[in-house]
Amino acid sequence: xxxxxxxxxxxxxxxxxxxxxxxxxxxxxxxxxxxxxxxxxxxxxxxxxxxxxxxxxxxxxxxxxxxxxxxxxxxxxxxxxxxxxxxxxxxxxxxxxxxxxxxxxxxxxxxxxxxxxxxxxxxxxxxxxxxxxxxxxxxxxxxxxxxxxxxxxxxxxxxxxxxxxxxxxxxxxxxxxxxxxxxxxxxxxxxxxxxxxxxxxxxxxxxxxxxxxx
Ligand code: AP5
Numbered sequence: 063x064x065x066x067x068x069x070x071x072x073x074x075x076x077x078x079x080x081x082x083x084x085x086x087x088x089x090x091x092x093x094x095x096x097x098x099x100x101x102x103x104x105x106x107x108x109x110x111x112x113x114x115x116x117x118x119x120x121x122x123x124x125x126x127x128x129x130x131x132x133x134x135x136x137x138x139x140x141x142x143x144x145x146x147x148x149x150x151x152x153x154x155x156x157x158x159x160x161x162x163x164x165x166x167x168x169x170x171x172x173x174x175x176x177x178x179x180x181x182x183x184x185x186x187x188x189x190x191x192x193x194x195x196x197x198x199x200x201x202x203x204x205x206x207x208x209x210x211x212x213x214x215x216x217x218x219x220x221x222x223x224x225x226x227x228x229x230x231x232x233x234x235x236x237x238x239x240x241x242x243x244x245x246x247x248x249x250x251x252x253x254x255x256x257x258x259x260x261x262x263x264x265x266x267x268x269x270x271x272x273x274x275x276x
Contacts, residue, residue: 064144066169067168067169070242071173072177072180076183080264084272089145091147095135095153096149103117123230124222126238129154129160133157136148153242155242169276170246170251171272172247183201184228187223192210
């Protein structure tokens with residue numbers, strides 16, 4: 063059976079970047095709530111009687127999409143996957159409890175990065191609208207400005223990657239998701255990785271941790 067990997071870290075810590083490499087190396091699926099919700103930003107959730115009627119209204123303000131919407135997406139995605147790297151979930155303790163009810167994890171990785179570095183990474187990120195590959199204007203620029211190296215698609219800036227929304231996402235992370243990191247740390251399953259190294263150096267540590275734990 064392929065490994066079940068959870069990757070934790072603040073917005074911009076490099077979860078997506080390292081998940082892509084895990085997928086390539088270990089042949090698992092990338093289950094990411096952020097991407098799943100971005101593809102369903104306009105989905106009508108009005109019947110749930112929540113504050114907003116679509117996931118996009120929460121996302122564009124940097125707030126969490128309600129658990130009842132996200133839990134269902136994750137449950138379906140994990141039941142369809144043999145092995146996976148789960149990125150963007152759980153983001154609060156209720157989601158962590160739900161996750162332990164529906165699957166077992168082989169490894170939990172945490173990418174540790176300071177807030178100022180996160181903001182710099184988020185505001186400089188550019189994403190391919192065709193294949194989803196992520197670049198950075200300074201740290202990982204494409205060969206031709208605005209064009210994806212992998213597929214030639216156009217690069218765009220995510221709506222929640224403005225400085226104001228990025229800082230709000232980090233605040234929401236500290237309030238809701240930092241306790242999730244402590245939760246896995248307390249049960250002894252967390253591997254801390256210095257996420258401020260170069261992407262290749264982070265990858266060396268991620269790969270070593272997975273070879274040991276997964
Ligand atoms: P989501 O898409 O999950 O965003 P996030 O957690 O904020 O994480 P990011 O994708 O922004 O960052 P990342 O860690 O993947 O960094 P990346 O590798 O791209 O969520 C978006 C929204 O959806 C949420 O705000 C919420 O509304 C909603 N949502 C999602 N899940 C939810 C849930 N479970 N419950 C409720 N709501 C949910 O890297 C960032 C940049 O840095 C890139 O430009 C990259 O090139 C660069 N970079 C990466 N690594 C390095 C490095 N080592 N050195 C230098 N640069 C680097």
